[in-house]
Each structure stands twice: as structure tokens, then as C-alpha cells.
Amino acid sequence: MKMLKRVSCVVSIVLLGILSVLSLSCSNSMQENERTNLSNSKAATVPPEENRFTVEVLETKLYEPMELAVRPDGKVLYIERRGVLRLYEPAKKASRTVGELNVFSGNEDGLLGLTLDPQFAKNNWIYLFYSPAGKDPIQRVSRFDFVKDSLLLSSEKILMSFPVLRQCCHSGGALEFGPDGSLYISVGDNTVASTSDGYAPIDERPDRLISDAQKSAANSNDLRGKILRIKPNLDGTYRIPDGNLFPKDGSKGRPEVYTMGNRNPFRISIDQKTGNLYWGEVGPDAGKDDNTRGPKGYDEVNRATKAGNFGWPYFVADNKPYRYYNFQDSTSGELFDPQAPINNSPNNTGLRELPPAQKALIYYPYDASSEFPIVGEGGRNAMAGPVFYMDLFPSDARTFPEFYEGRLFIYDWMREWIMTARVGEDSVELERFLPNTHFAHPIDMQFGADGALYVLEYGTYWHANNDDSKLIRIQYHANNRKPLARASADRTEGAVPFTVNFSSEGTLDYDDGDQLTYAWSFDGIKIHSKEASPTFTFTKPGVYQVALKVTDKEGYTDEAKLEIRAGNEPPKISIQTDNNRSFYWNNHSFNYAVKVEDREDGNITAGSPQGNDVKVFFDYLPEGYDLVQTALGQDLSAVNANLKGKMLIKNSDCKACHSLMNKSVGPSYMDVATRHKGKDSKKALASKIIKGGYGNWGEVPMAAHPQLSQEEAEEMVKYILGLADPQTDLKPLPMKGKVTTNQHKGKEGTYFLTASYTDKGHNSIAPITTREVIALRHPQVDPSTCDASKGVMIRKDIGRVRFTENESYIVFRGVDLTGVSSLTIKTVPSKVTATLEVQTNSLGGQTISSAKLSASEKENKYTIDVKPSASVHGLYFVLKVDSKEEIGIWNTLDIEQIEFNQERQNHKVQ
Known part of the structure; x- marks a missing residue:
């Protein structure tokens, strides 16, 4: 992914010079401003070190996990699409099935949504969004009693059911309570997108109802393609809160509708202080703009501060309009107007004149985004996570730091990143969260009462019980950080008796240095050694699970595991x-x-x-x-x-x-x-x-x-x-x-x-x-492919290295000089006169050859002899000048090719 623009070396050098001058001429007032800025809270503006977070795997090998809910007592409920409700119990460090619904799980349907009642600690109510099995094609939102850690199926109170077409796609299904007790329900547009070439699915032909999103997302009298907002009653019914999109009497549309014009609002989030609604909108699939159809596809992250129409299927991203398209004769009409969208579909049973369309907060296509380049390129599935506030977790040491205050967490299922967004009135600032951590298709996340972030990872493949699917907990360590355990072995397979040298090299404690205790188990059960790097002999054949547990002085632990196979010596x-x-x-x-x-x-x-x-x-x-x-x-x-x-x-x-x-x-x-x-x-x-x-x-x-x-x-x-x-x-x-x-x-x-x-x-x-x-490999070697360097600029774009200081060097490791009689060095025009030494195995090692490089206005080739040797070396190409002033940021020397020339003789295996 090309997320950063390349800057030419010349521009870089000029900028360095300008910055040097500016740094010497800073005024007193500028220095005073710096002092003022530094007096502000650094924690609020600088992201914390990634090593202050630990990612703990709580459960693995989940079967299509969908949503989770962290209980006040730290137990985690999560659902799997095939109809299973599971409970993770921290005390047992394991999950178990605590309920199962009979669901229709074809297409994208199944058990899709889960949330706890705001008064769960008192009433033990949970809410589920699911697709009941049977002949009736419906979606359902129900309340259940969850008593003694079990789902009571007989307690079901059906809040709402609505018909769908079970032909395909876009079910939505997220559930979330707002701070005022309103329940938000996301529902997809229930529309096949594939028959519209990735553009607006507005096929109005009589036999194409499934391909017309105007029947649902743009239909004020339909609950699909919406985010609904209701207030549950104690008896299992619901009422309509003030401020929804249409009147409570249903005269203009379904009163449950809070937002319309949604394609597939798969994951939603409510700011628990402001009540603002956020959601990720999984977007259409067109890869490029088309003058006869409209814009290419974008995924969106949206924000609703009040009820509104968010445009689908007439608009996408920042209200980029589609054209009316007649699928019968493949002719195009006018662009839709975001200020006055009109639904003339014969499949529309609601308002013809719709509310104005609202722009997306964040949006990005398959290719690079000019507005939000940090999001990258490729497949996309945008989702919205929680908004973080420190004072919601005032006493827990795992609470995230001030930097994340008020930030929205967003994530992308396909691109496998998590980001935070600082949302202003007219701006959005994105920051990658844990950029060095791999998330295997994150599908839901929530902060627990302990201040940690809990994340469900779906895993690699669709519709599968993935080995890499998991439930994880991400904790922040403001003071003492959890140690990092690393375990390795000099051999992992061998005949018995099998002696293995184990090592904890790489284990570290960011805070306490070497003040760690070690505990090695060579059978996965008993502690056998407390040394940092022990030796152990396996006397019986078998497959052994070896574990290293390290503990810091405050009791924080981490564990690393290895598998040892004793009984068969590798060939x-x-x-x-x-x-x-x-x-x-x-x-x-x-x-x-x-x-x-x-x-x-x-x-x-x-x-x-x-x-x-x-x-x-x-x-x-x-x-x-x-x-x-x-x-x-x-x-x-x-x-x-x-x-x-x-x-x-x-x-x-x-x-x-x-x-x-x-x-x-x-x-x-x-x-x-x-x-x-x-x-x-x-x-x-x-x-x-x-x-x-x-x-x-x-x-x-x-x-x-x-x-x-x-x-x-x-x-x-x-x-x-x-x-x-x-x-x-x-x-x-x-x-x-x-x-x-x-x-x-x-x-x-x-x-x-x-x-x-x-x-x-x-x-x-x-x-x-x-x-x-x-x-x-070919004997003509691109020097920019070197294994290491010092004092050079690597120019992979043009295949060069630029030496910028005395005794700068590049290194090629593991080079066989068998049959090599000479080297040819090709340089570009330069003002530098220097000696290039070829040293073996280490900097300052034996010099096996050298070349005198002259200042020249043309390219030069220098061929230098090398005594053939049947051995492998690390080769250091070291540039030496007579005085340091001869080379620097303005006077440099570029090498663009190194060729290893063959000794002319035949070689035989003795």
C-alpha cells in the first residue's frame, strides 16, 4: 500500500538545510510558545507506547462470532451466527455454551445481535436479534431472561418481527442501548447488490424486487435499510421515543425509524455521553466511477446527532450522487439530488419526497483515499466501535489513557486494522491503534467495566470455525507493564534421549529490567526449572508442550509455549x-x-x-x-x-x-x-x-x-x-x-x-x-538490496545507494566468493574522491580488495581483483575519504551496481 508520498532526495536535502537555518533563528517568542505547548497535557496529544498495551487471548476457535457483551462482573457473553450463545468466565479461563436458538443461517442471516439491558445487574435481561428457523422469512428482536448463567428460552418476549426476502444479503443485526435507555437496532437493506454492477441497486423491473433497494432503504414504510430506535417497556413491548425521523402516528413512515438510507449498517455504537449514533456502512462494490451510472463504491463511517436520511441507494460517501438507471433498456437519466431525493420506484410504499441526504463522516474506496490516506487500499468492511471516556472507568488501572478521551474506535474487517478518530465539528483525525498487532478480521468490540477493550476476531475464512478466531482483551498499563515472554530451543525434533537447550532470549520487562522470575514446564504441567535458559533431556518418545512463564516483581505474568517432538531424529x-x-x-x-x-x-x-x-x-x-x-x-x-x-x-x-x-x-x-x-x-x-x-x-x-x-x-x-x-x-x-x-x-x-x-x-x-x-542470483547486484547499512541513503526506487559520510558502508551477508576473481563497481557522476574498501565478515575485518574512486562528471566503472576463495563471507563495502569535508549532505557518492565476475575455470565435485 502506498500510504505515504515519496519525497525526492533533493527535496529532502533542501528541507534539511532550511530546517537547520530555521532552528538557529528561532525567536524568543517561538521558544515561549514551545514552553506553553509543553505545559499542556502531553498524554492528551501523544499516543502511548504500544508496549504499554497487552493483548490477552481469552478464547480461540470460535464458530463465526458476531457480537459480544461484557457483563459488569467481567464475564463475557458472545454469540455465534449458527444460533449459539456462549459465556466466557474469567475465573475458569474458559467458555461454555449457555443457550442455543433454532435459527435460519442461510445467506447472511442467523443469530446476529446481542446486548444487555441497562439494568442487567438487577433484571438479568438480554436482547437478541435473530432469524427464526421455519417457513416464515422474518427477522426478530426479542428479550430473554438470563438467569444463573443460562438462557431461558421460555422467557422470550418478542419486541418486533418484520418480513424479509431470504434470497440474499445485507441483514445488519446490531443491537445497542443509548444513555437514555433507547434501544438501537440496525437492519440491512435486504438487497442483492451483484446485479447492479456495484452501483446503485435500483432495478425496478417486476421480477427484480430483491435488486431494488428503493423498496427498503429508501422506503419510509419499511424497517429494512434503517437504524431503528425504540424504548422497551417492562412487559416486553416498546414505545417510540421523541426525535425519531417520522411522526409517532405513522402518517409519514414507520415511527421506529431513526436513520434511513442505510445499505448494511453492520456494527453500530452509541456515544454514552452525547447520545450520538455511529455506525460502519458496508458499501457497494464498483471499482471505478462511471459517467452513466455514478461513483465507485465507498465504505462509510457515519455519525447521526439527530434523526436523518443517509442517502442509500441514491448517494454514497460525501453525497456523491448516482444516476437514475433504467435496467430494462440500459439507459441513464439525471443525477439524484441530495437536497431533494425522490423515490419513484413502483416498489416504494412510503414517502415519494424523502428528507435531505446526510454526508458520511469517513469514507474510502477500494483504491487509495485522497481524503483519508491512512486507511490504505484493498477490500473493505467498515465498522464502528465504542467512544472512550476515562471517567466511565475511574478506579481501574487498566483504563485507557487520556489520549483516547472522546475518541471513536473504528475498525475494518477486511483490512484488519483498528483506528481511533478524534471527531471535530468539521474535521476528523485518524490514528492507527496498535499498528504492530495483527487482528484476524475484528467483528465486534466493547469496553468492559474493568476499562479493558474486548474484541471478537472472526478469523480468516467466511462461514467457518476458524483456528485464528478468538476473543481477546486489550489492557493498558500506565505504570508497571506486563513482561513479555519469549521461548526458543536449539532443536525441536530429535531421537531419545533428546537433549534440548532452551532459551528465554528476547524476554523482557519494560519497567523492571532483569528482575524477572522464570518457570519452565517441559510437560505442560510440572515446573521443572527456574533458570532463564535451562537444558532438559526427554527420555521417552512423545510430543511435549513446553511452557515458559515469567513473572515480574509486581506479579504480572506472561507465557510462551513451544512444541517438542522426541523420538524421531530429523534427516x-x-x-x-x-x-x-x-x-x-x-x-x-x-x-x-x-x-x-x-x-x-x-x-x-x-x-x-x-x-x-x-x-x-x-x-x-x-x-x-x-x-x-x-x-x-x-x-x-x-x-x-x-x-x-x-x-x-x-x-x-x-x-x-x-x-x-x-x-x-x-x-x-x-x-x-x-x-x-x-x-x-x-x-x-x-x-x-x-x-x-x-x-x-x-x-x-x-x-x-x-x-x-x-x-x-x-x-x-x-x-x-x-x-x-x-x-x-x-x-x-x-x-x-x-x-x-x-x-x-x-x-x-x-x-x-x-x-x-x-x-x-x-x-x-x-x-x-x-x-x-x-x-x-544474477552476478549484477543492485546495491539497494543490501542487508544492512550505515551513513547511506537507500534508493530502492532507482536501485542505488548514496554514501553521505566518511566510513559509511553497506553489507551483504552470506556471499560465496567461490570462483569470483574480481568485482566491478559502477558509480554515477560525483564530486567525491574516495577509496572503497571491501572488508570481510565484520567492519574492520580483512580487506580483500579496494578501489580508488575519482571525482567525475560521468558514470564510471571500476574493476578490482579479488583473490578467489571457496568460502562464504559477509561483505562490507566501506567508503573512506581523505577528509570529512569531502563528503556530506551536499557532496555525495552513488553506487548503482556491483558485479561479481567469474574466474575462468571449471569446478568439479571430488
Whole structure:
């Protein structure tokens, strides 16, 4: 995501100079203003350190969690869409099912909403929004007694029921009480969006009722596409509070309506001091503006300080208008007027002339937002969380700090971020909350009575019991912070007796330094050691859960866990070659030999009976070296795969709707590959990824991805289609042989020689696979890909490094110099005269070569000899000048290429 604009190096240098001058000429009055500003509360303007928050996982593997409610006693109720009500009990550190409704859970329906009565501590009432099973297609809001931590189904009081079309989509379902005791109920527009190409769903044809949001969101006599506001009565009925959108007598519309013109207000929030209503509006799917239809899709965060019409399906975002569109003959009409919207649909049973449309508070499309660039790009599902006030939790140490006072918490299910918004009269200031913490599709959040923030995470896949779904509690530590436990082991698999060296390296306490106590359990039960880094021997085969618990001097604890598998020694595999292991050269042949040593299976060499069990491949991928290295580090099964497409998919939002083999809300990748096998579908499918689409796999639309280029989308399609028709030209190689680097055309690609072996397993321990990979990159190296640097500016955009001070340097780690006889350094025009030294293994290490670089008005290449050595080094390229004045922010030296030149001789494996 390009969330920040790039600033050129020249501009940066000029600004630095200007700022230096300004800093020297500050007036006394400016200094006085600084002192005045510093006297204000820093806590109110500066976000707290992220390490002052701890994220505690309370429960995992939830089945489609929807909403939660934190009870005054600290217990947490939460619902799952299939109809289950669960209760987390802190004392037991576990959840259990405490009630279950018989619900219709097709489409987006089910058990959707939960809230506690404001007087829950006295009356034990809870409210649920759900879709009753049965023939009647309705949604229902009911009150239940929740007594002795159990839901009494027989106590149900039905507040309201209303009919829906069970053909698809947009159910809403959130429940929330305001400070005056009013109950707010969000209801989606119950409209299929896919048949409108992601624009306004106003299809008025007789057989398309489900595709016309004018029947619901824009219909004053319909409860769908609204946020309702009612006052529950003691007998289970309700009354209408003052200030709703339409008169209480129902003469102009349903009196329960507080806001209309809502598409899918999935999560709502009430400011418990002001009574202001906030909600996230899940928006339409068009990826770009269309002159014949209207604006592209936006998600919204809205605020209602009073009842109003929020525009859907005629407007989106800051009242960007759609055009009237005749779906019968595909003709366009006039733009709708936000000051005087008109509902002329034959499906409208309410007012024709609607209240003026209100603008969204925050809004953003699939691509970058010019108004709110911090929100990023990609799929989107905006939701609204609570507004925080410190004095609602006056005595709890976990209460969030003053910085969050009056801030609205918002979150995005697809983009997996949480932000806070400081909302002014005419401005909104957004701040990322815990930017280094990953939230697996947050779906609801609420502050508990203890001042901590409780969050439900839905998990990766739609309609699934996700392993990464969870209930978490986020606590703030104003004074003493919880320690951070880290545990590691030098080995995690081995034959018995299996001796393992454990380490707590990385464990820290932000406040007490090293004043921690350690407790290691090597069987998950008994404490075996109180050392920081103990050694333990496992004498019996088995899978062991190892836990490290650390405790600070005030009693705060944290725990880290490892899994140890004792009973099967991993095989040892090696690829022997005296060829260079870092670079390839044109049409260069080299020999290799693979050896495998396995304690249980025996040793395997070329010609051994088990030789066929050793898989050896040599392949070339046109993707860049860095991409291949990243992929190999994560997934060594990527042999002959389209790595670029695979990595693009991995880093996108695709996983929210698709998986490799199983259907989610969208088809599996394998299903797509099978359907399109043998067809020339790459460009069409790539276009659908970019623009979005619907209809081929059901009614749920696929989100647009306008931020992707056509080339990137085609790479993604190439990977997906390749699943059903994998390339078969890559044949396994013998354990000993010869290969040639003759497949490349440019210098971006990578060769890799990989060898793997899976043993037979032992002592009931599963088989273990070991691999070794030699990845060979082009010998012309981009210096901006260095592993570390000091005193240089890295220019990845143009592939350069800029040396700006004496003894500045760049480092490349793990470079094999086997067969390398010289280096060629390419520099750009410069006024600097200097020496570039090549040092090995450490700064100040052995200098193996050096080049005298001259000031020049043209590009220069310097070739310097290197004594060949069959070993791997860290290479430090260190720039040295005769005097410090020769180099600085105005006089710099750029290197744009380093080439490793081959020694001309053949290498053989002995």
C-alpha cells in the first residue's frame, strides 16, 4: 500500500538545510510558545507506547462470532451466527455454551445481535436479534431472561418481527442501548447488490424486487435499510421515543425509524455521553466511477446527532450522487439530488419526497483515499466501535489513557486494522491503534467495566470455525507493564534421549529490567526449572508442550509455549558442490552430489536403494531474487510454481473469501482452475479481479481490486489456473549429476537447486522432511538490496545507494566468493574522491580488495581483483575519504551496481 508520498532526495536535502537555518533563528517568542505547548497535557496529544498495551487471548476457535457483551462482573457473553450463545468466565479461563436458538443461517442471516439491558445487574435481561428457523422469512428482536448463567428460552418476549426476502444479503443485526435507555437496532437493506454492477441497486423491473433497494432503504414504510430506535417497556413491548425521523402516528413512515438510507449498517455504537449514533456502512462494490451510472463504491463511517436520511441507494460517501438507471433498456437519466431525493420506484410504499441526504463522516474506496490516506487500499468492511471516556472507568488501572478521551474506535474487517478518530465539528483525525498487532478480521468490540477493550476476531475464512478466531482483551498499563515472554530451543525434533537447550532470549520487562522470575514446564504441567535458559533431556518418545512463564516483581505474568517432538531424529541433507552458491553466470555447468544421513532410516547416497526417495530439482524462475528468497523461506514446496502470483495472493485480501481446496464465501482456487482448464481465460479473469464481478459462483459479489495492475492480476490468475494443470516438464534429477544455467534471458531471475527427503517416522512421531536449497542470483547486484547499512541513503526506487559520510558502508551477508576473481563497481557522476574498501565478515575485518574512486562528471566503472576463495563471507563495502569535508549532505557518492565476475575455470565435485 502506498500510504505515504515519496519525497525526492533533493527535496529532502533542501528541507534539511532550511530546517537547520530555521532552528538557529528561532525567536524568543517561538521558544515561549514551545514552553506553553509543553505545559499542556502531553498524554492528551501523544499516543502511548504500544508496549504499554497487552493483548490477552481469552478464547480461540470460535464458530463465526458476531457480537459480544461484557457483563459488569467481567464475564463475557458472545454469540455465534449458527444460533449459539456462549459465556466466557474469567475465573475458569474458559467458555461454555449457555443457550442455543433454532435459527435460519442461510445467506447472511442467523443469530446476529446481542446486548444487555441497562439494568442487567438487577433484571438479568438480554436482547437478541435473530432469524427464526421455519417457513416464515422474518427477522426478530426479542428479550430473554438470563438467569444463573443460562438462557431461558421460555422467557422470550418478542419486541418486533418484520418480513424479509431470504434470497440474499445485507441483514445488519446490531443491537445497542443509548444513555437514555433507547434501544438501537440496525437492519440491512435486504438487497442483492451483484446485479447492479456495484452501483446503485435500483432495478425496478417486476421480477427484480430483491435488486431494488428503493423498496427498503429508501422506503419510509419499511424497517429494512434503517437504524431503528425504540424504548422497551417492562412487559416486553416498546414505545417510540421523541426525535425519531417520522411522526409517532405513522402518517409519514414507520415511527421506529431513526436513520434511513442505510445499505448494511453492520456494527453500530452509541456515544454514552452525547447520545450520538455511529455506525460502519458496508458499501457497494464498483471499482471505478462511471459517467452513466455514478461513483465507485465507498465504505462509510457515519455519525447521526439527530434523526436523518443517509442517502442509500441514491448517494454514497460525501453525497456523491448516482444516476437514475433504467435496467430494462440500459439507459441513464439525471443525477439524484441530495437536497431533494425522490423515490419513484413502483416498489416504494412510503414517502415519494424523502428528507435531505446526510454526508458520511469517513469514507474510502477500494483504491487509495485522497481524503483519508491512512486507511490504505484493498477490500473493505467498515465498522464502528465504542467512544472512550476515562471517567466511565475511574478506579481501574487498566483504563485507557487520556489520549483516547472522546475518541471513536473504528475498525475494518477486511483490512484488519483498528483506528481511533478524534471527531471535530468539521474535521476528523485518524490514528492507527496498535499498528504492530495483527487482528484476524475484528467483528465486534466493547469496553468492559474493568476499562479493558474486548474484541471478537472472526478469523480468516467466511462461514467457518476458524483456528485464528478468538476473543481477546486489550489492557493498558500506565505504570508497571506486563513482561513479555519469549521461548526458543536449539532443536525441536530429535531421537531419545533428546537433549534440548532452551532459551528465554528476547524476554523482557519494560519497567523492571532483569528482575524477572522464570518457570519452565517441559510437560505442560510440572515446573521443572527456574533458570532463564535451562537444558532438559526427554527420555521417552512423545510430543511435549513446553511452557515458559515469567513473572515480574509486581506479579504480572506472561507465557510462551513451544512444541517438542522426541523420538524421531530429523534427516540431515547436504548438497555438495565446489560451484559458487550465490551467483550464476551464462551457460555455466557445474556438478553436484546429494547426501542424506538419517539415524533411523540409514544413510542414502547416489545409487542407494532409497535414492528415489530423495527429491532433487533444478529450476529457473523469472521472478526476482528477493521474491524467491522470501517464498523459499516460507514455503519450499514452491518448485516450478508461479511465485509472483502466489505471493501477490498471499499478501492480498483474497484469503478472506477463498481457500486453496475448500469453498468459502467464494469458490476454492482449485474449483476455479478446474472450471477454466484448457480455456484462454487469463485476461478475462484478471479483469474480473480488478473490476469485481458476480453471478458465476452465486450471488455474493467479488470485490474489486482497482489498486492492482493488469500484469499483477494476470500473475495471480496464472498461479490459480496452474493448480489444475501443473507443469510437468520439471523432472526429478539423480542424487549426483550436472546442471547448466542456460534458461535465463534477463538478470531478474533465479536458479535454485533443491534436495529434500522425508523420513519414515519413528516411535509414533510423524515423518520429518528436511530440505536444502541453493538459490543462485544474477552476478549484477543492485546495491539497494543490501542487508544492512550505515551513513547511506537507500534508493530502492532507482536501485542505488548514496554514501553521505566518511566510513559509511553497506553489507551483504552470506556471499560465496567461490570462483569470483574480481568485482566491478559502477558509480554515477560525483564530486567525491574516495577509496572503497571491501572488508570481510565484520567492519574492520580483512580487506580483500579496494578501489580508488575519482571525482567525475560521468558514470564510471571500476574493476578490482579479488583473490578467489571457496568460502562464504559477509561483505562490507566501506567508503573512506581523505577528509570529512569531502563528503556530506551536499557532496555525495552513488553506487548503482556491483558485479561479481567469474574466474575462468571449471569446478568439479571430488
